[in-house]
Amino acid sequence: MKKNEGNFSYGEGFQDGIPIFLGYFSTAIAFGLICRNVGIPFIETCLYSITSFAGAGQFLAVNLFASGALLFEYFIGINLINLRYLFMGVALRTHLAPDVKGLKKMIVAFGVTDEIFTVATMKNNDCLSFNYMAGLISSSYLGWNLGTAVGFMMGMILPKALQMAVGVTLYAMFSSLLSVEFKNKGPGVLLLAGFSAAINSFLILVLSFPSGWSFVISMVSTAVIGALLIKEEK
């Protein structure tokens, strides 16, 4: 039977979040740098991380902003890239203690990210306490926001080539996620990612599509093709 308040303490959650802190800190540095290069002021840059707390979603947002996308494209694009949180939320919910309700539930929902979801569900416990989740979210949130501020300020002192090189952080993060998916699910993953990359490149480079729509079209069409072609994997 589930204990009402659940297992694990705030401290344990915070500790489990330290690897995420490190990963987020370095990725957020790139985010801060990019915002500064695009001309977003310091306060708004920090506000991005405070209110969104989403790696890929924020990078996409700034990308779309800088490329002059329409507000509508921007809104839809961000929604789509964050659509995966829907499934994570569905799965994560079954791992939480019964007393995670009201404000506590809102805080946990706010804190759903790829890495927090992964660490929490891999804990293999169907009764995670609010305190544990709060600890896990705290250290990750701290890393993300500190990194953003530090990255923005680093833009003032880093040499240009190194600043540019730090910009690869985002792509490195995606590539590393892809690598893990590839290891878990096989070569189909690379095929899908490659196909979507090819469509996106074609739309942007050859047809000069706006990046927001191009991104949405590539990811959705490839997902449909994947569902049609690839048989059940489980």
Added chain:
Amino acid sequence: MKNLPMYLIVLVAGVATMIPRFIPFYLSFLNKFPPFVKRCMSFLPVTAIGALIFPYTILDFLPVWYAGLLGVIAAFLVSLFKQSMLLSIIVSVIVTYIALLV
């Protein structure tokens, strides 16, 4: 969009991020989607990654078109053999930096 106040643009991103985060905690219609739609949706993270990496990992580093590409490949390989996102990010930045300098 650029004529709107910046803080508003930032908040729109926040709202767009919170919608998919909150829905599953308050509604349970997700289990009622047809299986085909669910399967399509399960592929979205991977197909998003492909479109996120290309073509911008090439365009961002022009005129050295291969700098970002080498970094991305390095990150992939490091993650393949040693599952550490931090390490693969660091190696990737170093590889890209060297490619930009050479």
